[in-house]
Amino acid sequence: MLQYLKVGQIINTHGIRGEVKVYPLTDDIKRFKKLKYVFIRNGEEYKKVDIEGAKFFKNFVILKLSGIESMSDAEKYKNIYIYVDRENAVKLPDDSYFIADLIGLKVETTEGEELGSITSVFSTGSNDVYEIKSQHGKTILIPAIKDVVKLVDIDNGRMIINLLEGLI
Secondary structure (H helix, E strand, O other), rough: OOEEEEEEEEEEOOOOOOOEEEOOOOOOOHHHHHHEEEEEEOOOEEEEEEEEEEEEEEEEEEEEEEEOHHHHHHOOOOEEEEEEEEEHHOOOOOOOOOHHHHOEEEEEEEOEEOOOOOOEEEEEEOOEEEEEEOOOOOEEEEOOOOOOOOEEEEEEOOOEOOOOOOOO
């Protein structure tokens, strides 16, 4: 299980005082108002950076991060992802999971047939769809509904599904 979760990507500077424009990768962008700090990844290390201010502009978040004082400082962070640790992650309702935790899960049927691993999750509005890549390179799309998904075991890295007729 990942210790840090992506919540946004710095896509540009904003103004001359070192603010950055962030494309949010979370369902609730208002959560940035409650965050006291985020992490920025540098290689394999995550550096904690305090948030001095957060505001919203259209569908973006404008953050003032500690240590970034000018537009030229902010330029260096373009295209960098920002993260939160699990402690500051949104509390999910039962039977809900972070996409980062689902990616890589081994998927098998209730009969024990291995289908492959989850490579992506798509939101369709009514339900999510899991993209599974088989060992043979075939792509399988499975709806994330209770009739299909029978067990999600994040700790052991597996998902068991009821393969309804017509899904493959």
